[in-house]
Amino acid sequence: MLKPNPHYADLKDSYLFYNIAQKTKAYCDAHPGTRLLRLGIGDVSLPLCPVVVKALHEAADHQGKKETFHGYMPEPGAPFLREAVAAHYRSRGISLDTEEVFISSGASDELGDILDLFDRDSAALVIEPAYPAYVDANVMAGRRIVRLSSSEEDGFTPVPTADIDADLVYICSPNNPTGAVFSREKLKVWVDWANDRGAVILFDAAYEAFVTDPALPRSIFEIEGARTCAVEICSLSKTAGFTGTRLGYTVIPKALERGGMNLNAMWVRNRTTKTNGVSYVIQRAGAAVFTPEGQAQIRDNLRVYQANAKILTDTFDGLGIRYFGGKNAPYVWVKCPGDMESWAFFDLLLNEIQVVGTPGAGFGSSGEGYFRFSTFGSPEDTGEAAERMSRLIARILARPMT
Numbered sequence: 416m417l418k419p420n421p422h423y424a425d426l427k428d429s430y431l432f433y434n435i436a437q438k439t440k441a442y443c444d445a446h447p448g449t450r451l452l453r454l455g456i457g458d459v460s461l462p463l464c465p466v467v468v469k470a471l472h473e474a475a476d477h478q479g480k481k482e483t484f485h486g487y488m489p490e491p492g493a494p495f496l497r498e499a500v501a502a503h504y505r506s507r508g509i510s511l512d513t514e515e516v517f518i519s520s521g522a523s524d525e526l527g528d529i530l531d532l533f534d535r536d537s538a539a540l541v542i543e544p545a546y547p548a549y550v551d552a553n554v555m556a557g558r559r560i561v562r563l564s565s566s567e568e569d570g571f572t573p574v575p576t577a578d579i580d581a582d583l584v585y586i587c588s589p590n591n592p593t594g595a596v597f598s599r600e601k602l603k604v605w606v607d608w609a610n611d612r613g614a615v616i617l618f619d620a621a622y623e624a625f626v627t628d629p630a631l632p633r634s635i636f637e638i639e640g641a642r643t644c645a646v647e648i649c650s651l652s653k654t655a656g657f658t659g660t661r662l663g664y665t666v667i668p669k670a671l672e673r674g675g676m677n678l679n680a681m682w683v684r685n686r687t688t689k690t691n692g693v694s695y696v697i698q699r700a701g702a703a704v705f706t707p708e709g710q711a712q713i714r715d716n717l718r719v720y721q722a723n724a725k726i727l728t729d730t731f732d733g734l735g736i737r738y739f740g741g742k743n744a745p746y747v748w749v750k751c752p753g754d755m756e757s758w759a760f761f762d763l764l765l766n767e768i769q770v771v772g773t774p775g776a777g778f779g780s781s782g783e784g785y786f787r788f789s790t791f792g793s794p795e796d797t798g799e800a801a802e803r804m805s806r807l808i809a810r811i812l813a814r815p816m817t
Contacts, residue, residue, distance in 0.1 A: 422557045431547050431777035432456055435761075442765055452800040454727075454788045455771045457591070457745065459656045461719060464712035466703045467655065474699035488692035491683055492518025492664070496698045499705040500664050509636045512669060517682060518693050518701070521663045522621045522650035527552040528689070529617065529646060529665070532681050533583060540581035542573060543779030544592050544748075546619070549585045550779075564781040571595035571739055571748070575608040584609060586635070587619035589626060592778045592787040593748040594740010596631045602638045609644035613673060616645040621663075624654040624717060626743045642668040646678070653745060653791070655704045655713045662693060662701045720745055723790040723797040730801040734808050747788045748775070752811045757786055768803035 435455055443449060463471075477483035491497070497516040504511045519525040530552060538559040541549045553560050561581040565571040571593040575584075586605060588597040597605075609616050618635040626633045635645045650663035657663075671678045686692075703709045728741040731749060741747040751760045757774035764770040775785030790797065 420555065420557075422555055425554050426551055430551070431773070434777070435771070435773065438761070438765065439771055449769055451765075451769050451771055452792070452796045452803070453771045454790075454792055454797065454800055455773050457653065457789050457791055458658050459653060459716075459720075459791045460793050461656055461716045463656050463660065463700070464704075464709065464716060466706060466709045466712055467700045470703035471696060471700045474696040477699075478696060485695035488695055488698065490686040490690050490692045492516065492693065493695065493698045493702075496664075496702045499702045503705050504634070504636070504666075507633070507637075509634055511636075511666060515666055515668055515679060517665045517667065517686065518698060519648075519663045519665055520693055521652060521657075521661045522619065522648050523548060524661075525648050525663060525665050526617070526619065528685075529648065529682075530556055530558070530583075531685055531689075532678055533615070537582035538580060539583040539585065540579060541585050541779075542587075544571070544775060544782035544785070545585065545779055546587060546591050547777065562779065564779075565593070565595075566781065567737070567739075572597045572601050574601050574604040579608075582612075582614050584614055584616045585619065586616055587621070588632075589622040589740070589744035589746075591619075591622065592746055592773065592775065592782065593785075594742075594744035594746040595748075596626060596628075596743050599630075599632050599638060602632060602635060603640075606635070606638050606640045606644055610640055614644065615671070615673065615678075616641070618645050618647045620647050621650040622653055622745055623649065624713070625721070625745050627721075628743050631743055636666065636668075642670045644671070646671070651701055651704055654717075655701075655709075656716060657701075660697060660700065662697050719794060720790045723792065723794060726794070726797050726801050727788055727790065730805050734805060734812065736808065741790070745790045747790065749786045749788060751775075751784050751786055752808045753814065754784070755811075757783055760786055763807070764804070768800075768807050770800045770803055 496518055497513045500516045501511040501513045535557055538561050539553045540561045540563055542563045542565055550560060563573060565573045572595050620634060623633040635641045635647050647666040651657040667679045667682050669679045724741040727747045731738045736752060737750040739748040751757055757776045761774045764772060773787040775782030
C-alpha cells in the first residue's frame with residue numbers, strides 16, 4: 416500500500432498568505448463593493464519594462480520561424496543568459512564563471528529544489544522572523560530545524576553563537592519580512608562560521624536591487640571566503656517585475672565542496688535530471704534586463720517602490736512608531752501600536768480602514784507584536800493607506816492606558 420509523506424502532517428494547517436487571503440475574502444464577501452488597499456503580499460504592481468516586453472515579442476516571433484525556432488533549452492540555462500548574469504556580477508566587482516550561474520523559474524522554486532543537494536539528516540538553521548517557506552520546505556523533507564530568534568536588540572541581523580548545531584543556514588538580506596540588511600562584518604562572521612563548521616549558507620538575495628547604500632553588501636560573494644561555503648539564490652520577480660513571468664538564477668561556485676562532492680557538479684546533474692530548462696522566450700526577456708537600457712528602466716520602477724517606502728516611513732516617523740526596513744529594502748517592519756498582537760492589528764486594519772498587511776506572527780514566534788507592510792503597491796493606494804493608518808493609529812495611541 417502506498418504511504419504518503421508523513422511529514423506533511425507536521426505542517427501548520429494553513430500557509431500564512433493563504434490564511435490572509437481567506438480572511439480577506441470573507442470580509443469582501445460580507446462587504447461587497449469594498450475597495451481594499453493591499454499592502455500585504457510582495458507582488459509588484461508595475462508592468463514589465465519596455466525593453467523586456469520588446470524582447471518577449473521578438474523571442475515569440477523567433478519561435479514562429481523554422482530558422483530561429485528553439486526547442487528544449489540547456490537545463491542549467493541558455494549560455495546567453497548565464498553570461499549576462501555573470502557579466503552583471505562582474506560589473507559589481509564579483510568574478511564569476513558562466514558555469515557557476517544556473518537559470519531557474521524563480522527563487523521560490525529554487526529554495527525548495529536546492530535541498531536535494533543535502534542529506535535529510537542535516538539540520539537547517541532558520542533565522543526568525545523568516546519567510547515561512549524556509550521552514551515548510553524542510554518540514555516536508557523531514558529535516559531537523561534549528562530556530563535562531565532575531566530582535567530589535569541585534570537589528571534583526573544576528574550572528575551565530577557557539578552552541579548552534581546546524582548544517583544549512585538560511586540568510587535573507589535584505590530580509591523578508593524585517594527589511595533588515597546584514598552588514599559586511601556580520602556576513603563575514605557567518606561565512607567564517609560556515610567554513611569552520613563545514614556548513615553551507617543558502618543566501619536569499621531576492622531583494623538585492625533595493626540596496627542603495629554602498630556600505631551594505633548585495634551579494635554574499637562580496638565577502639571573502641564565501642565561495643567555499645555559500646549558494647546564492649536570486650530572482651527577477653521584484654527586481655524587474657517578473658512575478659507573473661517567473662525567472663531567477665542561482666550561483667553555485669565551483670569551489671564549493673562538501674564530503675568530497677562538488678555541489679556545482681551535483682546541481683548540473685540534478686537539473687539535467689529534473690528539469691527541461693526555462694523557456695527560450697522567458698530567458699530572452701531576462702537577458703534584456705541586464706542590458707544598459709534594461710537596467711535603466713528597472714531602476715525607474717524601483718524608484719516608485721522606494722518612494723512608496725518613504726510614504727510609509729514618513730507616516731510612522733510622524734506617529735513615533737518604531738520600524739525597520741523601508742530603506743535598502745521593499746518591506747517596512749512595524750512595531751504594532753499599543754502593544755497589540757499582530758493578528759489583532761491585522762483584523763483592526765481590515766475591518767476599520769480596509770488596509771491589508773501581514774501579521775508578524777506568521778513569520779515565527781519572534782515576529783509577534785510586529786507587522787509587515789509591502790511597498791509594491793501603487794503610489795495612490797500606498798498614499799491613501801498611509802493616510803487611513805495615520806488617523807487610526809493616532810486614535811489608538813491617544814487612548815488612555817488601562
